[in-house]
Amino acid sequence: MPDIDPPDDWAKLPKIVKTEDGHIYVDEDENVYEYPFGTRNDETHQQYQYVRQALEDDQFRRYLRDAKDLHDDDNVPGLSEGNQQLLDDVVMGIHGDGRGIARVCCVQLFVKTVEPRLSTRLHKGSNDPSNFSWVHGWSLRTLDDSFGEKAIGVELDEHNLLLSNTRGGGVMTRALAESEPYTPLFGMALEGPRESWLEIVERLENDAIDAEAGLLYFLKRLFDEREVIEEGVTEARAAAELFEDTDPAIGDVEQLLIDHMEQADRQAKLLEVAAHSLLQAVEDADGLPGALKRLEELTAANRRGGTSTREAEDVGDIEIEDPEDESLLHTWDAKYVDVDRSELSGLTEKLRNNLSVERAGFVAVEQPGVDDDAAELEEDIADDFGIDVEYLSLTEFREDYVDNAEVSVEPRDWLVAYVETLGRQRMDRALVRQSPVTWLESLVELIEDETGEEVDDDVDGHVTSSESDTPDELQSGIEDFS
Template structure:
């Protein structure tokens, strides 16, 4: 039977393999003892691991000292990593996630190392690729200990590479035939993205570790504590100003106050819409941090949709009082949004050059028939409350408690469809627990 040479296939020779992908690209993998160049790469990788590379990265992410730059993680890689973590159960998926962490680490440390080649040895009696790397050694000594230490994956102490299905003498390609449990296709998609240099390894690694941190048992326990505490102290938040004080104090306690401003605004809008006071609209899910507005079709951070069209948009601007440039950028986006009625900016700073801004807003409103507003955070909250209370669908106490509840659930990853927050939230949850304790 003839085969189609344009289809993906693997050619296996006595001393090498050739991977033919469907775009006529051929990758050659020579078998034999590792080359001197490979030995140098392996030595460097081990040294970086020994210096605490993975442990330090996890700690910095937990403490929100660093975050993943989402723009440098390809959409395919994001989807693959999301599905890898979502597929994790107590019985399946752990090995592929552990392997993905290791491959991302290796690529981050030595981009030239091919992470398809999981065996490398100087022993002529053992199977090895000339440019391979012993992933089993790296796993047992560095990767599994770190993942176990921070409870990111519940792995056997001997490591995930002890899984026989990951040890076949074939490169990790779409044609790897071993029976793998978990998100096999997603893992192989990630490998392809890495080897074709379509995604940034270190940012992809941060992204994956962030998702694992948010799924860890410690995080879940703290989240449950937070939500329970918020429910018990609901009476403390019977008034709008009490919640404003809470979220402002929480925001100011973090190095990522701007992101918490977006989350607090989005959670209030979600609470407001859930009352029915705004009619038949929905809140567009919160965008990931650093997602480009133009790329995602956004006008602002918090948007109301009617029949999938943006009708109202609010952009959070932490600590910025002069917003002329932001207003002009919003005007440029109007040509792609024909149904928008209100565009607003919400700032935590005093509004600067009000006369100039008001004059420009009046010009824009006359040209486009769109209501432009620039408000302080407290004024915006008051406006949302007024709209809700005037409808008689809710009262100040119920709306305030609902806002606090949703804010806590957002941070606790309990509403990922509405707020897919991929920054590590543990530090935020812990700090909010402490603030609630003091109230």
């Protein structure tokens, strides 16, 4: 790395500069850090391998177990109130757009616990000269989700603690994966508790926070928030029973869900869940012409590009497939806005890889509008694939799969499927990455307003992880690791 002028020559601190050879970071206390580019050196490689071995030997799983055994009022020694507040900020971000940040923070806490000499700022490191790497870097992506079933992100997902925005894990979001050290000057636009997270990084690097205590506290708080979600699901189930007592028709459930999505954030996601949960109830009544595929996530970029993070041949949000050969039969996109030409163009490309599709279209609260210039593409799809693109309101969608098909679906079954899908209780059938807490609360309030009744305060949604007392000694201490 080249020599640099003294810090007092710098206009403002902290400051980071990228040179041909690497990054130079000067913090607000005038400490200078040099991060040269290049393949990982031998010393860093050994340190990184030590972390990998810790994962292989179930060290992270032991931390998960110990955090789960901590009671609500148990304190984690060694953490100041200020450090706890920073960690709380990051944990609470999982209820908004901060899931990726929370996931990265968890990996960093584990790395610093196992091998304090590694820098949590340098999240890319490789022995392959063709890959970007810092000499002292390590692979956040590998530890997060490319280390098999013991990868940190995979373990977090397995315990339903937080789900990141993309299938590839939190670090796979474009901003978090930028080749820039994680410092207070990290230049990428990030949703969520950015400042609190980057302050945690600074404190980890300056030994101002105990990494092991921070990791245990962080995981404990994730379990706490999972419990909040479970309690919300219990309360929403109780509210569904109140609604059932009004003897609703299936159309009444439909209107309830429409009212819910229209007063909530992310209406398109709720519409997607409403349509998919209806088909779950129909499938349970043996009324589908095939098997309902698991509801997955598509990123905005993938939607625009006409591709999917699931598999290239997937074509819609809500899909029915042939159970024998898994070929697609029906595919629907849930739309909360009008359908434009680009979406029809994308559908055309997708259908070329799925010639088995018999029905394809769009579902909206009301029959979705279509851009005027889309007519030609509709004709092309009809000519090329022998199907007409359908535009259905949610009512028409329900009538098509329930009323017209003469399927016996209890109204309650649709509502319960909706609640449990939102609450992540049906992960085998539907993946909802967003935190459902606000959604569930607003649904309960809506049902209480509709029925004039209130959910019993004695409804017990509390979920305890262990009936035993907190063990005298936590088993995840790094001093016991070998």
